[in-house]
Each structure stands twice: as structure tokens, then as C-alpha cells.
Amino acid sequence: MMSAFGESMIMIETIHPIPAFTDNYIWAITEKGSNKACVVDPGDAAPVIEYLAREGLILSDILITHHHLDHTGGIRQLCNKYSPRVFGPESSNIEGITDFVVEGDCVELFGQSFSVLEIPGHTLDHIAFFSADQDQPTPILFCGDTLFAAGCGRLFEGSPAMMCSSLKKLSSLDTNTKVYCTHEYTLANLQFALAAEPDNDALLKRNQFELVKRNKGLPTLPSSIELEIATNPFIRCDKETLVTTARNRLGREPEDETEVFSTLRAWKDTF
Numbered sequence: 001m002m003s004a005f006g007e008s009m010i011m012i013e014t015i016h017p018i019p020a021f022t023d024n025y026i027w028a029i030t031e032k033g034s035n036k037a038c039v040v041d042p043g044d045a046a047p048v049i050e051y052l053a054r055e056g057l058i059l060s061d062i063l064i065t066h067h068h069l070d071h072t073g074g075i076r077q078l079c080n081k082y083s084p085r086v087f088g089p090e091s092s093n094i095e096g097i098t099d100f101v102v103e104g105d106c107v108e109l110f111g112q113s114f115s116v117l118e119i120p121g122h123t124l125d126h127i128a129f130f131s132a133d134q135d136q137p138t139p140i141l142f143c144g145d146t147l148f149a150a151g152c153g154r155l156f157e158g159s160p161a162m163m164c165s166s167l168k169k170l171s172s173l174d175t176n177t178k179v180y181c182t183h184e185y186t187l188a189n190l191q192f193a194l195a196a197e198p199d200n201d202a203l204l205k206r207n208q209f210e211l212v213k214r215n216k217g218l219p220t221l222p223s224s225i226e227l228e229i230a231t232n233p234f235i236r237c238d239k240e241t242l243v244t245t246a247r248n249r250l251g252r253e254p255e256d257e258t259e260v261f262s263t264l265r266a267w268k269d270t271f
Helices: 045-055 075-082 160-171 186-196 201-215 225-231 240-250 257-269
Strands: 012-020 024-031 036-040 058-063 085-089 099-101 106-109 112-118 127-131 140-144 178-181
Touching: 012 045, 024 045, 024 178, 036 045, 045 058, 045 075, 058 075, 058 106, 085 127, 112 160, 160 225, 160 257, 186 201, 186 257, 201 225, 240 257
Parallel strands: 036 058, 058 085, 085 099, 140 178
Antiparallel strands: 012 024, 024 036, 106 112, 112 127, 127 140
């Protein structure tokens, strides 16, 4: 499906993290030359309303990746105040969605086209929004809770095989893609990644770099697909270092990449 927003040229000006709860980010996308804004996964309306008022913005659109309350809890209040279009997964029962989307659909936002990708695993209804318009400097990915910086979401509804497939889909995107996930989990994820793959030099460097950011009160996001390929254990399950880690935990040879992933994910759940 297509929606008629924006103009024929790239008009996204900024993508800004609005902190919510203890570690959520609600991404605010602003349109160049206007007072329009879009937010991604507004679990809480209050910080969004505060940000929009402070910046003199009007909410025109909302993108929703999945049904968890910390991603959807602010929809009703924001809709009552601003009447935005709300794009979200067709397979969900999320109240307030005006435009249900599935894989292959396209959302036109401020002159920029976002493809819908279905990426189940964390939840069955999980989707992502990906833009790689030729005129923009780098591709953009809003991936909710499927792919995190140096990690991935828990498997609340999907299977390990399902999540592995979703992560492969995301890691096959252009390596320059900026990854806007929705939680500040990076330092904890890096501690686990270092336990799973302690001799990964890229991981050691990343850990130091992200520590500096957090010590300054800065977000560690966005990440990039290139950085995740180098440092994220959950999309490196074909690497011998992580196969060895899974072998040591299982006490036998893992059957395949999916079992390596499953072993690592089960370990992370109690790490």
C-alpha cells in the first residue's frame, strides 16, 4: 500500500531519541521545512507531547513495530490530541492503527519511502520499516525489539528458527544502514557478547567506545548493520568462535546455526 504523505523529494530533517520509561527510545522523525513529525513506537504519550510542544511540532504519523505495551501505550492519547495516521502490523490487534501493513507494503513518509519487513521472533506480529531511497545519504531501519545493538529481543512468541531468519533478513541489508532499535541495552548486551566471544577485537573496541558515550549521557544508538555484523553474537552464529562457545555449553556439537543461536539466547536470558 502507499500513503500520500510528504513530497517527491527527501524531506526528513532529523531523527531524535525521546527517552521513555527506564530504557526505551521513542524515535521522533521531523520533516524539513515544516512542523510535521512522526514517532516510532510511542509506549508513553507524555514525553512525546512534551517534545512536540517544546519543538513546536505537530504529530502527523506514527509507526508501530509490534504490540507490546511499552511500544503502543501512548497511541490512544496521541491520536486523541493530534489525529495522526498510525501504521502497524496487520497481524496484530493494536487499538488505534489506521493503516495495517504487511511485508512488501510501502509507507511514504515526508517524501521518503519505507518498505515494510516482517521480522517475527520477539513477537509473531513484529515488523520493521526500512528506507533506502537513492537520494538519502544512508539507509534507515526502525527495527523495534528484533535487532538490538550487540543483541536481539527475547523470544516471547516466536521460535529460534524464526528469529534466526528475521536476523538474517536484517543483517543482509546494506551494511551502511543506520539501525534505530528501541532500547538502551547496549552495554549489557556487550558484556554478554564479550563473554560469548572474548577474543573479538571489534567487540573490545566497541565496548570502550560505547562506555565513553554512556558516561557522557549520550545514546549508543543508532548502530549500523556493518557494526552488528562485526560484534553481534546473534547474527554471528556461523562463526567458529561462537560455534565453540555453544559446543562448550551444550557438551556436544551443535546441530546447526539455529542451535548455536538457541544456546546463546538461552544463556543470555539468565546472564
